[in-house]
Amino acid sequence: MRCSSRALRRLAGGALSLLLTAGVLPGLARPAAGDQTLPADDGARIKAETWIDSRTVDLTVTTPAIGDDEMIRVIVPPGWSPTASRTWPVVYAYQGGNDDYLSWVRGSQISDLAAQWGVLVVMPSGGKSGGFSDWWNYGKGGTPKWETFHTTEVLQLLERNYHAGTRRAALGVSSGGQGAIAYAARHRGMFTYAASFSGLLHISSAPIQWTLMLQGVTFNSDPFAVWGVPGFDDANWKAHDPYELADKLRGTELYISSGTTGLPGPLDDPSKTPPDSNLYGATGELIVGSTAKDFVARLQRLGIPATTHLYGDGWHNWNYWRRELATEWPLMMKALGAEKV
Structure with missing residues (x-):
């Protein structure tokens, strides 16, 4: 013919x-006009979407909570369609500090895992030193409001426009692990499952407070803006501390992993990394590992079950987080009721 x-x-x-x-x-970068997508309650909206391939899209979001445009990488499941009549369970994966919204894609096998399951994966920006909190700003509040961005704006935009469901998991590395566990505790019932890989899980202990103060100065940011001045604003620190909030995690399935010694492990090769990276990887994991031990011990005292892997030697890097993701992913899919495709 x-x-x-x-x-x-x-x-x-x-x-x-x-x-x-x-x-x-x-x-294709396609403007997402107000009449094409539904905004969040506070006016946050999808400004543009860029499809990287048939299942991967970058969203540019105008967000009042942050006061600027922020990015979200979304991986949609096989069979997803913009006109679908159903929803899918969602994994919200949070970056570590001094990184960006693509860290999970660059550092891990999350895209390959997502391709095998009927689940959305949502990776929102967390800022270079966002703290996964609405900033204290000396009691004045205001922007940036990272917690509002993640737990209100992002959820509403994805649920209203991309068929994200209400069975949710929070997953994070490093400071994103602290965010995942804190969000699950501060918003009970929002997340069915929460996982932390090398997260800082006891931020209100005095040694950790002053370590974070030093880190803020190192990153050239105001160290008191996120949670306040240690000793004076401890109530606010505790209000965002997974350790202090542990009793609110009852009923949430948990996965907690971290190195604890600061020594190189089987996946490290000190000869192939710069000395400053070795020092950061060693001290970073030693610090977060001490908080993970505190947090796990508190869960045990409270009788709250969790899957834990405190693996001793190993530095603060993706070599270990990829391994943990391979172990943790099937547990998370089961908790979400996700279907293999």
């Missing part, structure tokens, strides 16, 4: 129109 050139042009135009409507043309 032969087609005229006019028919071919009409067919090609129709196919392009379908792709544009579906929003799955790889590499």
Whole structure:
């Protein structure tokens, strides 16, 4: 059967129109006007979407909580469609400090794992030193409000526009691990499951407070802006501390892992990394490991079950977090009721 050139042009135009409507043309940055997507309650909106491939999209979000545009990487499950009549369970994966919203994609196998399951994976920006909190700002509040961004704006935008469901998991590395556990405790019932890989899980202990103060100075930021001045604003520190909030995690499935010694482990090669990276990896894991031990001991005293892997030697890096993700992922999928595809 032969087609005229006019028919071919009409067919090609129709196919392009379908792709544009579906929003799955790889590499296309498509403005998301207010009448095309639903905003969050506070006016946060999807400003643009860029489809990287048929299942991966970057969202540019205008967010009052942060006061600027922020990015979200979303991996949609096989079978997802913008016109679907169903929802999917969601993994909200949070970055570590001094990183960005693509850290999970660069550092781990999360894209390959997501391709095998009927689950959305949502990776929002967390800022270079966001603290996974609405900043204290000496009691004045105001921006940035990272907790509001993550637990209100991002959830509402994904649920209203991308078929994200209400069975949710929070997953984080390093400071993102602290955020995942704190969010699950501060918003009871929001997350069915929460996991921390090398997270800082006892932030209100005095040694950790002053370590974070030093870190703030190192990153050239105000060390008192996030949670306040140690000794004076301890109530606010405790209000965001997974250790202090542990009793609110009853009923949430938990996975906690960390190195504890600061010594190189089987996945480290000190000869192939710069000395400053070795020092950061060693001291960082020693510090977070001490808080993980505190947190796990508190869970045990409270009788709250958790899957834990305090693996001793090993530095603060993706070599270990990839390993932990491989172990943790099936547990998370089971908790979410996700289906393998």
